[in-house]
Amino acid sequence: MLRLTRRSEYGLMALAYLASRPGEYCSVREIVEELKLPKRLLAEVLKDLSRAELLEATRGPGGGYRLTQPAERLALARVVEVLEGPVAMTDCMAHSCDLEASCIIQTGIGRVTRNIRNVLEGMTVAELLPAQPETPLAV
Amino acid sequence: MLRLTRRSEYGLMALAYLASRPGEYCSVREIVEELKLPKRLLAEVLKDLSRAELLEATRGPGGGYRLTQPAERLALARVVEVLEGPVAMTDCMAHSCDLEASCIIQTGIGRVTRNIRNVLEGMTVAELLPAQPETPLAV
DNA sequence: TAATTTAGCACCCAGATGGTGCTCTTCCAT
DNA sequence: ATGGAAGAGCACCATCTGGGTGCTAAATTA
Ligand code: SF4
Ligand code: SF4
Numbered sequence: 001m002l003r004l005t006r007r008s009e010y011g012l013m014a015l016a017y018l019a020s021r022p023g024e025y026c027s028v029r030e031i032v033e034e035l036k037l038p039k040r041l042l043a044e045v046l047k048d049l050s051r052a053e054l055l056e057a058t059r060g061p062g063g064g065y066r067l068t069q070p071a072e073r074l075a076l077a078r079v080v081e082v083l084e085g086p087v088a089m090t091d092c093m094a095h096s097c098d099l100e101a102s103c104i105i106q107t108g109i110g111r112v113t114r115n116i117r118n119v120l121e122g123m124t125v126a127e128l129l130p131a132q133p134e135t136p137l138a139v
Numbered sequence: 140m141l142r143l144t145r146r147s148e149y150g151l152m153a154l155a156y157l158a159s160r161p162g163e164y165c166s167v168r169e170i171v172e173e174l175k176l177p178k179r180l181l182a183e184v185l186k187d188l189s190r191a192e193l194l195e196a197t198r199g200p201g202g203g204y205r206l207t208q209p210a211e212r213l214a215l216a217r218v219v220e221v222l223e224g225p226v227a228m229t230d231c232m233a234h235s236c237d238l239e240a241s242c243i244i245q246t247g248i249g250r251v252t253r254n255i256r257n258v259l260e261g262m263t264v265a266e267l268l269p270a271q272p273e274t275p276l277a278v
Numbered sequence: 279t280a281a282t283t284t285a286g287c288a289c290c291c292a293g294a295t296g297g298t299g300c301t302c303t304t305c306c307a308t
Numbered sequence: 309a310t311g312g313a314a315g316a317g318c319a320c321c322a323t324c325t326g327g328g329t330g331c332t333a334a335a336t337t338a
Contacts, residue, residue, distance in 0.1 A: 001142075001223050001224070002141060002143060002223065002228070003228055003229065004229055005325090005327085012244050012248075013243060013244050017243060020243075029283085035241055036240075040328065040329055041328055043284080046284090047284075047286085051285095057285090058283085058336080059283050059284045059335045060281090060282060060284085060338090061281065061282045061283075062337075063336070063337085088142065090142065090148060104155050104159075105152050105267045105268070108155070108267030109267070112258065112259070115258045119255055123254075127247060128248070129244075145296060145297095166315095179297070185315090186315070186316065196315065198306075199305040199312085199313060200307060201306070201307080203315095
């Protein structure tokens with residue numbers, strides 16, 4: 001339905017949160033308490049993200065997750081891809097479709113998909129946070 | 140999963156097909172045979188489109204559907220909206236969400252959604268058809 | 279060693295989506 | 309007027325995905 005899955009949303013929320021604490025390791029518990037998300041599920045999501053090396057994890061007391069790269073460089077597209085596969089509006093854009101033979105909109109859809117993908121690639125996790133206090137002066 | 144539903148795809152295919160026969164009434168049977176789509180389902184979709192006045196229908200022999208407006212003016216967003224509700228990446232963008240209180244990405248997501256919507260509003264059914272402006276031979 | 283925290287696995291449940299059948303009504307053509 | 313063509317309505321089914329959870333093992337640190 002052209003919607004993000006909850007997993008993606010939760011993932012993005014967590015990433016945004018982590019982005020607001022650069023360097024620090026944050027435990028699932030902390031994040032969940034802060035963002036009021038289903039613990040088990042968020043844990044699952046973060047696991048996936050760390051497997052994909054968008055996050056790095058440390059176990060034991062004081063452990064948790066943190067970003068492996070500055071949020072300004074983490075495109076939304078990357079996150080979505082990890083959490084729900086390739087950004088594609090249709091099957092043919094990801095795998096293949098047996099209607100391709102008689103499909104007259106395939107190329108057109110391709111163009112649309114590319115545009116959507118661009119939107120997602122053009123925005124970063126950092127931009128998700130509202131009204132960042134970062135001064136555009138200190139570059 | 141950020142994907143179009145089949146209904147939307149089929150709808151777009153049919154609309155594109157109708158766009159290639161301006162003015163003519165095309166029967167469901169004809170369209171289905173041409174595009175190799177599930178008849179019953181496509182009928183359902185076209186029904187919705189005509190109820191939303193994107194198409195107009197005529198019954199009886201020689202009847203069928205045709206566009207109510209030039210395809211160049213029919214935005215993809217319009218079609219998707221009719222077939223699967225408002226273009227929104229998240230619940231909060233369509234209805235509401237009980238996480239809004241603690242959600243830190245809502246405004247950000249809003250921006251993304253707006254961009255996506257723009258993409259869909261900036262493209263028309265006419266643009267779906269290949270082989271108009273350039274030759275799609277080799278890529 | 280005890281406490282904390284991630285990793286892995288297996289599972290359940292509800293709702294959305296894809297798809298179909300059949301009947302009724304409308305309307306054009308002859 | 310009358311039969312056939314085509315749309316409208318309704319009801320239904322099967323499957324898949326997605327949201328969500330429990331429990332145990334492995335790692336790490338105090
Ligand atoms: S080929 Fe056509 S029908 Fe098949 S997935 Fe692509 S757009 Fe959809
Ligand atoms: S408020 Fe946040 S969690 Fe709720 S739908 Fe919007 S983005 Fe998703």
